[in-house]
Amino acid sequence: MSSSILRTAARVLMPLLVLFAVFLLVRGHNDPGGGFVAGLVIAVAFVLLMFADGVEAARRSLPVSPWHLLGSGLLVALTAGLMPVFVGRPFLTALWAHLGPERWDVLVGTPLLFDIGVCFVVVGVVLTMTFSLVED
Amino acid sequence: MTTLILATLALAPLAAWLGGRSAKVATLLALWPLGLTVWFASALRILLQGGVVTDHVAWIPSLGLNLSFRLDGLSAVFALMITGIGTLIVVYGAHYLDGHPERGRFQASLFAFMAAMLGVVLTDNLFTLFVFWELTGFTSFLLIGFDHEKESSRRAATQALIVTGAGGLALLAAAVLISQVTGTLTIPELLSDRGLLTNHASYLPIVVLVLLAAFTKSAQFPFHFWLPGAMAAPTPVSAYLHSATMVKAGVYLVARLTPVLGGTLLWELPLVIIGGLTMLGGAYRAVQETDLKRVLAYSTVSALGTLFLLLGLGSEAAFTAAIVYLVAHACYKGALFQVAGVVDHATGTRDIRRLAGLRALLPQTSLAGLLAAASMVGLPLTIGFVAKELVYEAGLKYALSPFALVPAVVVGSALLGVCGLLAGFGPFFTPGAPPEGSHRASAGLWFGPLTLAVLGLLFGSAPGLTSGVFSLAASAVAGRSVEAHLALWHGLGLPLGLSALTLLLVALLYRARKLVRARAWPRSLGFERGFTGFLRIMDFISGRIGPPLQESSLASYALTFVLSAGTLVGVGYYLTAERVSLDGLLDVRAYELAISGLIILGAIGAVRARTTMTAVLCLGTSGYGVALTFLLFGAPDLAMTQFAAETLTAVIFVFVFWQFPRVDQASARLVKLRDAIIACGCGVLVTLLALDSATLPTTRRLSDFYAEAAPSLAHGRNIVNVILVDFRAFDTLGEITVLVTAAVGVVALLRIAAAERQGG
Numbered sequence: 007m008s009s010s011i012l013r014t015a016a017r018v019l020m021p022l023l024v025l026f027a028v029f030l031l032v033r034g035h036n037d038p039g040g041g042f043v044a045g046l047v048i049a050v051a052f053v054l055l056m057f058a059d060g061v062e063a064a065r066r067s068l069p070v071s072p073w074h075l076l077g078s079g080l081l082v083a084l085t086a087g088l089m090p091v092f093v094g095r096p097f098l099t100a101l102w103a104h105l106g107p108e109r110w111d112v113l114v115g116t117p118l119l120f121d122i123g124v125c126f127v128v129v130g131v132v133l134t135m136t137f138s139l140v141e142d
Numbered sequence: 143m144t145t146l147i148l149a150t151l152a153l154a155p156l157a158a159w160l161g162g163r164s165a166k167v168a169t170l171l172a173l174w175p176l177g178l179t180v181w182f183a184s185a186l187r188i189l190l191q192g193g194v195v196t197d198h199v200a201w202i203p204s205l206g207l208n209l210s211f212r213l214d215g216l217s218a219v220f221a222l223m224i225t226g227i228g229t230l231i232v233v234y235g236a237h238y239l240d241g242h243p244e245r246g247r248f249q250a251s252l253f254a255f256m257a258a259m260l261g262v263v264l265t266d267n268l269f270t271l272f273v274f275w276e277l278t279g280f281t282s283f284l285l286i287g288f289d290h291e292k293e294s295s296r297r298a299a300t301q302a303l304i305v306t307g308a309g310g311l312a313l314l315a316a317a318v319l320i321s322q323v324t325g326t327l328t329i330p331e332l333l334s335d336r337g338l339l340t341n342h343a344s345y346l347p348i349v350v351l352v353l354l355a356a357f358t359k360s361a362q363f364p365f366h367f368w369l370p371g372a373m374a375a376p377t378p379v380s381a382y383l384h385s386a387t388m389v390k391a392g393v394y395l396v397a398r399l400t401p402v403l404g405g406t407l408l409w410e411l412p413l414v415i416i417g418g419l420t421m422l423g424g425a426y427r428a429v430q431e432t433d434l435k436r437v438l439a440y441s442t443v444s445a446l447g448t449l450f451l452l453l454g455l456g457s458e459a460a461f462t463a464a465i466v467y468l469v470a471h472a473c474y475k476g477a478l479f480q481v482a483g484v485v486d487h488a489t490g491t492r493d494i495r496r497l498a499g500l501r502a503l504l505p506q507t508s509l510a511g512l513l514a515a516a517s518m519v520g521l522p523l524t525i526g527f528v529a530k531e532l533v534y535e536a537g538l539k540y541a542l543s544p545f546a547l548v549p550a551v552v553v554g555s556a557l558l559g560v561c562g563l564l565a566g567f568g569p570f571f572t573p574g575a576p577p578e579g580s581h582r583a584s585a586g587l588w589f590g591p592l593t594l595a596v597l598g599l600l601f602g603s604a605p606g607l608t609s610g611v612f613s614l615a616a617s618a619v620a621g622r623s624v625e626a627h628l629a630l631w632h633g634l635g636l637p638l639g640l641s642a643l644t645l646l647l648v649a650l651l652y653r654a655r656k657l658v659r660a661r662a663w664p665r666s667l668g669f670e671r672g673f674t675g676f677l678r679i680m681d682f683i684s685g686r687i688g689p690p691l692q693e694s695s696l697a698s699y700a701l702t703f704v705l706s707a708g709t710l711v712g713v714g715y716y717l718t719a720e721r722v723s724l725d726g727l728l729d730v731r732a733y734e735l736a737i738s739g740l741i742i743l744g745a746i747g748a749v750r751a752r753t754t755m756t757a758v759l760c761l762g763t764s765g766y767g768v769a770l771t772f773l774l775f776g777a778p779d780l781a782m783t784q785f786a787a788e789t790l791t792a793v794i795f796v797f798v799f800w801q802f803p804r805v806d807q808a809s810a811r812l813v814k815l816r817d818a819i820i821a822c823g824c825g826v827l828v829t830l831l832a833l834d835s836a837t838l839p840t841t842r843r844l845s846d847f848y849a850e851a852a853p854s855l856a857h858g859r860n861i862v863n864v865i866l867v868d869f870r871a872f873d874t875l876g877e878i879t880v881l882v883t884a885a886v887g888v889v890a891l892l893r894i895a896a897a898e899r900q901g902g
Contacts (some may be wrong), residue, residue, distance in 0.1 A: 020785070030782075035858035038778035040866060046786035055794060067566070070675045073889075083764060083875055102857055113857055117867040119876075127878040132886040133669045138892050140799045 016058035023051035032079075032118075041121035045128025052129075053136055061140050064133075072133035079126025086119035109110055143197040143211040143264055146178060150257035152251040161236070163247025165586060168236035172247055174209045175232060175256065178225040185213055185468040187530030190610050196266075210328065212266035215614025217267035219465060220263035220394055223472050228256050230590035234480055235378035237586030238487060244437075248288060251502065253732040255281035255383060262391050268317040268327040271395075272318060275313060275359070278388050284385060284770040286375040298374040301673070308338040315352035315393070319344050332402045333621065340406055348863065349409055353416075354401060360392030360446045362787025367670035370439040377483030380435060381590075383574065385442045386476040392448045397464070400453060413454025414813065419552055420447030425557035429655070433484040434492040434565055438475065441518075441561040444554060445471045451551075453619070454643075455540050458824025462626040463532035465612050470529040473598035477514035478565045480506055480591035485569050487587065494564055498574030503581075506588040511566035512594035517602065519648050519817065520555065520641060525602035528628055530555060534637040552644055560655065582896045594655045605629055633839040697809070701820065708824045719834060734774070742768035754802040755793070762792040 027047040034040030037087075056064035065071070090099040102115040151509040153174060161168045185195050213221070232252065239245040258281055261274030278304075287299030302615070321327045323342050332339070339345060356362075361369035375829065383389070385811035396413065403409055412771060424444030431437045445467075445541050484507045485500065486492045503510045517526030537548045597668035602610050613626040651658060693699075743765030751757035769784035809817070835841055848861045848869070858864040864873050 012418060033861045034860060036630075038782060038860065040779060040860070040863040042866070043779070043782050043786060046783065046790065050793075053790065057797065070674055078895075080820060080878060080882055082404075087871070098875070100856060100868050115146055115857065117858070117864075117871070119873060120867045121757070121863070123445070124874060124878055127881055130882045131502060133509060134885045135888050136794055136798070137890050139794070142892050142896065 013058040016054045018056055020051045023047055023054075026127075027051070031121060034121060035117065039103055042120075042128055045125040047131035048125070048129045049136075050135055056136065056140065063100050065137060068133070071129045072137060075126045075130030076134060077130075078131055079123045079128075081123070082126060083120050083123030086116040086118035086123060088117075100109070143195070143213065143885065144199045144209050145212070145480070146181065146256050147260050147264070147374065149617050150178070150253055150260065154253040154257075156255040158250035160246075161426050162246025165236045165240040165584075168234050168245065168249060171236070172229045172232040173255075174253075175225045175228040177224060178260075179229055179322050182213075182225060183697040184220060186218060186611060186895070189213070189218055189614055191213055200475055201270075201323035206268055208867050209270060210266050213264060213332070214618050215611060215616075216238045216394070216397060216465075217263050218388070219469065219611060219615045221260060222388075223469070224256060224259050224263065224387050227275075227382060227472060227476050227594070228252070230476075230480075231378050231382040232591055233586055234381070234483070234590035235376070237584055238483055239376060240379050240586075242892055243883055244288075245565055248285075250283045251281055251288075252379075252382070255285065257389070259387050259391070265319050267331075268320060268329070272310065272314050273389060275395075276307070276310045278391060279303060279310060279359075280381075282306070282372070282383050282388055284380040286372045288376055289374070292374070295374040298368075298371040298476065302368045302372050304677075305358050305673075309365075312358075313355035316348050316355065317349050319351070323348075328614055329398065329402070336621075337417075339403060345403075345406075346408065349412075350404060352403065353412055354468070355414060356395045356818065357448075358392070359395070359561045360389050360450070361420075361443050362447060362450060363423055364669050366420060366443045367673060369443055370436050371670070372434045372719060373433075377435065377479060377486065380439070381479030381483065383477050384722070385438065385479050386472040389442065389623045390449075390472075393446065393453070393464075393468065395400045396450065396453050397619045400461075400619050404456065408754040410454045410456045414547075417447045417450030417454055418547070420444065421451055422447075422550060422557075423555040425561070426556050426662070428561045428563070428652070428659050429557055432494050434494055434569070435479070435487065435499075437561050438479055438482060438563050441558050442471075442475055445475065448533070448551070448554060452536060455536055456537060457539055458620050458624045459539055460536035462612060462616040462624060463529065463536045464619070465626070466525070466532055466628065467529040469601065469608070469612075470525040470598065473601070474524075474526060474562065474566075475515040477510055477591040477594035477598070478501040478518070478762040480587075481511040481514065482565060484583045484587045484591065489577045494568055496571040496577055497569035498576065499570075500576050501570040502582070503576055504570065504583055504588070506585075506592055508570035510588060510591035510595040511562040513566075513568055513599055514591070515566030517595070517598040518566070519559035520644060523599065523603045523630070525598045527641070528602055528605055528630075530641055531637045532628075532633050532647060534640045535632070536882045538636055538724065548640070552647070554639055555644045556647035556651060559644065560658075563648065563652045564655065564767065603630065630703035641832075649787075661752075701817065704824055704841050705820055710821070710825055711831070712823075712827050715831065715834075719830070734771075737767050737770050737774070740769075741762075752804055754805050757805055758792055758795040762788050765791075778860070779860065789886040800898065 024047075027044040027052035030047060031044035032039075032045070033043055050065050052068060055067060087098040090101050091097055093101070095101070098116050100117050100138075102113055105112045105114050152271070157171055160171050163735055184497060188195055195299040196211065198208060198210040201209045215892065218436035232249065235248060235252065239248055242248070255278060256276050258277035262271060265274060283299050283303040286302055287295050289295045290299075317327060320332070320339065323344050324332060326332060339348065358365045361367075366822045369384060369389060375384065400409075421444050424440050424442075428437050428440030428444060431440060447469060447472075447893035449464055450466065452460045482492060484504060485497060488507075489500070489505060491497065513524070520526045520530040533551060534548070537551045538544050539629055540547050609626050612628065613624055616624040616626050691702075736888045741764050744760045744762075744767060747760030748764065751760055765784060769781045769788065772778075772784060773780035808871055845861075846863060851869075852858050852861045852864040855870040856864045858868070
């Protein structure tokens with residue numbers, strides 16, 4: 007099944023895809039993108055790697071197990087939701103803060119954290135299912 | 143108070159950790175409930191000066207759900223019982239379960255229960271009360287089923303959960319009705335306009351539902367059977383949940399709502415009748431039993447009946463009597479249950495026919511048993527005596543029919559007194575040898591029961607100590623100021639005569655206890671069997687309707703889902719739709735037509751495909767076409783997601799499911815025809831809906847709103863993403879939870895399949 011063209015392509019594409027996914031995730035609030043797509047793109051990158059080098063290699067190149075991504079993604083999203091509760095606002099209210107010096111002012115908010123959680127869950131779900139199905 | 147309750151809940155993991163260590167370390171856990179007891183006791187000072195302690199935290203204000211707590215006399219009496227007895231039970235449980243591998247789980251559940259129970263008695267909002275009410279049932283389920291490897295424990299736990307859970311639903315329904323009538327759920331606001339409820343047409347259903355909730359929770363006839371069953375729990379649990387606290391939640395509910403709903407015959411008569419029946423029936427069953435814990439369980443059922451009876455009498459004297467009786471019962475019954483546990487622990491048996499002569503072996507425990515039994519019998523100087531005098535006084539003042547009531551109460555009290563002797567006197571002072579292999583009990587075991595029994599004596603000998611608090615509690619039940627007159631000596635009168643008569647009856651019946659056991663008829667009315675039968679019928683019915691609905695075939699699920707959703711939406715559409723206008727929609731470009739053609743061709747190809755592979759690829763083509771459409775009509779986000787999802791699906795299908803059987807012979811011709819009709823119908827419906835929604839003014843308004851609100855309210859220009867992570871983030875949270883659940887399900891199924899392959 008695995009050809010050297012596929013293997014080489016997968017190895018070159020993988021980091022690019024992951025980088026692209028991070029780009030999509032961060033810009034998602036203002037431009038096309040977001041946690042869901044980012045998660046799918048990361049998942050595609052690893053599925054590609056799986057086809058090229060096998061499940062074991064794909065699992066190894068993922069720093070955490072997809073199983074843990076599932077739980078931590080939910081936890082991150084939940085944390086984003088709970089943060090406003092601690093300052094007396096309702097669950098899942100967005101909180102925003104200006105970070106950095108005035109010239110490079112960055113607006114950071116809990117929705118981004120929530121989006122990261124979504125992204126983790128999506129990667130976790132796709133890879134958990136795919137890896138276990140293929141291993142089966 | 144919010145902090146205290148939540149902290150108790152949050153301490154449960156710590157309790158699991160410390161509770162799993164040695165008995166000495168686990169005893170330290172008692173410091174927390176002890177601190178709570180001190181806190182509530184010191185808050186009494188504020189109450190006695192005429193104040194109330196309140197605490198308000200907005201939880202989900204948009205739903206009217208607030209965590210608001212209010213400490214008044216009635217709540218304080220309950221809170222002190224919960225935390226005070228809780229302290230003793232934590233110590234007792236640490237020693238009782240010493241060496242048990244899962245004692246950490248026990249302490250954790252106990253803490254969770256304590257938090258839930260405090261929530262029930264402190265909240266001033268009916269919905270919050272319902273939430274905590276269900277939590278107590280839930281933790282009780284965990285504690286009854288503590289020995290979850292025993293089938294009998296699991297059955298008892300499920301039975302209690304079903305009975306009290308059904309009652310909880312009744313409480314929810316009652317809360318909904320009350321809020322519909324009055325527009326509020328806070329108890330102080332309900333108190334201010336009580337006439338509104340009692341004169342409303344919904345009064346009858348509200349009363350029925352509230353009483354149903356109270357009677358199931360507090361094990362009243364005919365729901366009493368779950369409580370003796372709950373004796374499957376370890377004895378500390380029986381002493382705490384199933385005698386002193388949780389089963390009194392029903393009594394609390396009725397007492398709390400008496401000033402709101404009470405004062406009418408409709409409210410009082412069922413309380414008197416059911417309470418009276420349970421009082422007599424429970425006591426009658428109790429003296430027949432030979433298992434110590436079952437004797438005490440039925441006597442608890444009976445005592446709870448007495449409490450409802452008193453609340454139903456509706457006079458100030460009766461309310462005072464109810465409060466004093468409540469505390470008296472908690473003291474002596476909590477002590478006697480723990481005594482029974484010590485005896486069981488030391489001798490290995492709970493059969494009262496085999497227990498005798500334990501006084502020398504368990505001196506401190508026998509003292510606790512003796513004092514508690516004295517209180518339960520109603521000997522002077524005990525709080526049991528004070529309570530009994532008040533009960534008789536209230537009974538004699540009952541306007542409707544004291545002549546029927548008083549004899550019943552006397553007989554019930556006498557039978558209960560016999561139970562007290564059976565549990566607290568018999569095992570220690572009956573001449574005879576202790577069962578073989580009996581051993582002594584450690585201080586941690588007798589400390590709890592002895593403290594409770596001595597408290598009973600203290601409250602009884604110095605009634606001035608507690609009369610202020612009892613007056614406050616009785617005032618909360620009556621809804622007006624009540625002065626409780628507690629005294630050691632009420633003077634010569636009918637109540638004293640009745641007390642003496644009761645003592646005489648107790649002595650006679652106890653002497654003839656073997657005869658009573660042997661001759662009692664009928665033994666049981668078989669409600670438990672009735673309940674089991676009812677469950678069996680339910681099982682049978684669901685066994686009949688389940689399989690046709692759950693065919694475990696994906697195709698049939700999809701069919702059911704599409705058909706029912708299509709029908710519902712179709713009917714709704716037919717009833718409300720206006721004529722679809724195609725104005726402005728027919729301006730179509732050539733490439734749009736081409737993409738539509740691609741989508742249609744893909745769909746046709748998928749339907750006509752012979753192999754799974756072809757079908758998947760055709761569907762993928764169709765999906766790509768849809769994604770292209772998204773792209774053309776200004777939804778790059780959707781397009782991107784759709785492209786990624788389509789690619790992933792196709793790839794996974796190709797690599798994972800390539801060995802699937804051919805699809806063209808998967809179903810018969812007629813089945814295919816049926817599916818085709820349904821699919822086409824749904825397709826037409828969705829097309830009409832899409833055309834309709836494109837021309838609907840709401841759509842315009844919605845997208846305008848989001849275009850405006852997204853940058854200003856949510857600091858984002860990408861509307862789709864802002865909706866996903868901010869405006870409707872709660873939906874997204876739900877969706878990702880579903881995703882995770884699905885992934886866990888897939889992995890679980892695969893592992894089960896792998897295990898089966900290996901096993902067989």
